[in-house]
Amino acid sequence: MRIHVSFTPAEPIDAPLAVVIDVLRATSTITQALTSGYTRVLCCTEIEEAKALAAEHGPAVLGGERKCVHIPGFDFGNSPREYLGEPAAPTLVLSTTNGTRLLVTAAAHSERVLVASLLNLEALIAAVHADGADDLAILCAGVRGELCLDDAYVAGRIAELLDGDYTDSATAAIRLARSFASAEDGLSVSQSARNLIDANLAEDISYCARESILPVVPRLVGTVGTGVEVTL
Numbered sequence: 323m324r325i326h327v328s329f330t331p332a333e334p335i336d337a338p339l340a341v342v343i344d345v346l347r348a349t350s351t352i353t354q355a356l357t358s359g360y361t362r363v364l365c366c367t368e369i370e371e372a373k374a375l376a377a378e379h380g381p382a383v384l385g386g387e388r389k390c391v392h393i394p395g396f397d398f399g400n401s402p403r404e405y406l407g408e409p410a411a412p413t414l415v416l417s418t419t420n421g422t423r424l425l426v427t428a429a430a431h432s433e434r435v436l437v438a439s440l441l442n443l444e445a446l447i448a449a450v451h452a453d454g455a456d457d458l459a460i461l462c463a464g465v466r467g468e469l470c471l472d473d474a475y476v477a478g479r480i481a482e483l484l485d486g487d488y489t490d491s492a493t494a495a496i497r498l499a500r501s502f503a504s505a506e507d508g509l510s511v512s513q514s515a516r517n518l519i520d521a522n523l524a525e526d527i528s529y530c531a532r533e534s535i536l537p538v539v540p541r542l543v544g545t546v547g548t549g550v551e552v553t554l
Contacts (some may be wrong), residue, residue, distance in 0.1 A: 325486040326491060327434075327460045327462070328460070329477075329495075331427055339432060339450065340428045340435045341435075343461065345438075345473055345475075346472050347401060347530060348418045348463065349439045351385070352421075352437050352439050353439050354402035354405045355409075359408065360412065364413060364415045365417070365425045365426065368548075369422045370421070372386060372396075374492070376413075379413055382411050382415050383414055385399065385404070386416055387400040390517050390523060397410065403451060413451070424552055425552065426549065427461075429545065437542075438480060439530065440509075443483070443534045451484070465517070466547050471498070472512035473512075475502060478497070505531040505532075510527055539554070
């Protein structure tokens with residue numbers, strides 16, 4: 323398997339299989355929500371799109387953030403901790419600053435798209451192996467178009483565990499990941515982590531740094547209106 327890493331959304335890679343990472347926090351939140359029992363997560367880029375999707379495809383709840391701040395009028399923010407326990411509706415419509423945008427972009431470049439976090443790391447590796455693709459694109463959400471260390475760290479962890487034919491970008495991600503003593507260290511040095519700390523959401527960092535505690539792999543199954551549908 324040839325393994326590529328794209329560190330920012332401006333570097334989309336055409337490959338049959340893609341893995342999307344926004345570890346702090348969209349892909350961690352999607353993974354937690356589906357584990358908790360939400361039937362599907364509809365991901366979109368804009369707030370008004372999310373409201374329209376929820377109205378058309380309900381019963382649904384709205385979740386998301388802009389610059390780590392809960393969107394006014396939405397039911398939930400973008401913390402995976404908010405999606406513990408019984409689902410509030412069958413469908414979650416999610417719109418975030420970075421991660422849901424990347425999922426929409428990935429749908430245009432890959433036939434199959436998987437959702438990655440540290441929470442489902444072991445299950446994700448097994449799913450990639452089972453897919454059997456010759457080329458894999460590991461896509462990082464970053465922060466507002468720039469490389470972010472938390473996503474790059476997770477990309478490196480995934481690439482190394484897959485043990486494939488690495489591009490230079492994948493090798494760089496692996497070396498970056500190896501430079502940190504723990505997953506929480508790898509996440510905590512990032513701009514994403516600093517933004518969460520400033521928003522009094524530091525607990526999300528340690529929550530999202532836990533490894534392989536959820537045995538699911540969310541995957542994109544198609545488009546719904548202006549968004550994309552992710553389910554198990």
